[in-house]
Amino acid sequence: MPDFPFQSFVEGFGWAALGVVVLLGATFALAQVQKRHSVIDTAWGLGFVVIAAVTFATSAGSGSDDARRWLILILTAAWGLRLAGFIGWRARDGAEDPRYEDMLSEAPGSRNMFALRKIYLTQGVVMLFVSLPVQVAMYATGPLGWLAWVGAIIWLIGFFFETVGDYQMAAFRNDPANKGTVMDRGLWRYTRHPNYFGDAAVWVGLFLVAADSWPGVLTILSPALMFWTLSNKTGKPLTEKRLSTRPGYREYIENTSGFFPLPPKPGRGASS
Structure with a gap:
């Protein structure tokens, strides 16, 4: 069984999480300007691209297999950029998505604070969890x-x-x-x-x-x-x-x- 650089993976996970926080923070700021939180749908695909890119950088020199690192980076980036581009093009009219409007109508107080908890925090956690195969693959040491x-x-x-x-x-x-x-x-x-x-x-x-x-x-x-x-x-x-x-x-x-x-x-x- 190939050795796995667990400590390097944990450190890389922390940097990936920071990348997601920065991306979602910028997305939240953009949502205030455009007055619609549905912009996070475009950030969904971009979030995985950020995670893949950050993990690709942090896994360099960890003893992981470069062929797998490149393969997982290319596949993740191609999917995420295509999805983000399509959703961004589809939402170019600038209208709020009815799903988010319905959700935010239930806000007990500030709609923005409610959105941070229910939309941004939730999606950030899900991004990090769903992307675990991408992150782990970046540090895998066995050959393809x-x-x-x-x-x-x-x-x-x-x-x-x-x-x-x-x-x-x-x-x-x-x-x-x-x-x-x-x-x-x-x-x-x-x-x-x-x-x-x-x-x-x-x-x-x-x-x-x-x-x-x-x-x-x-x-x-x-x-x-x-x-x-x-x-x-x-x-x-x-x-x-x-x-x-x-x-x-x-x-x-x-x-x-x-x-x-x-x-x-x-x-x-x-x-x-």
Whole structure:
């Protein structure tokens, strides 16, 4: 079993946490200027890029495997920058997200202080927990093995579903003829949430890159949390609740897989 530089990892974790605090502090300041806390959605992807970059720097010279460090950095940065760019472009109108408006309407006192606790602190902690495979992989000392390359392939599949799914939905929404209708084309014929499935697959892939060398396998709860959140908590359930009254959506649910891509049910398939 390869040695793991645990002390260096702990120190790197502290620097990564500091990086997240700085990023979220800047995001909170920007939210005050723009008068909307939904800017944190853009910071979500950027947070993982910061964590990966900081950990990449702090793990240098720790005896870790450089090939794995570069692989995990490239995969994490590509995913995080793409996601941040897409969300930032999608939110360019500057309106507050209804999810945050509903949450902040329950604030017992200052909305900003409530937002710091409920939104920024929560997301910061989740970022650090979900990113544990990335952080551990940066310090892993064993050479890249077959499991890491399987993880890279799963990451690529997830990145494809997330990127293409987002592009297809954006194109659908930009066509006035589709207003009030249900997106049931492209990847959306096979899963009601190709973007969420893709996101979950990306983190499974990153976990496998980490699990290729000890003690990466111990970070399994991080992708499990991401998968559960996307499929059962804030991803799929909230989206489907919001769309449940749209004409044709009930039929779409009956015809189309809820998460994992599967062929539409025969005889009642979505439109091509």
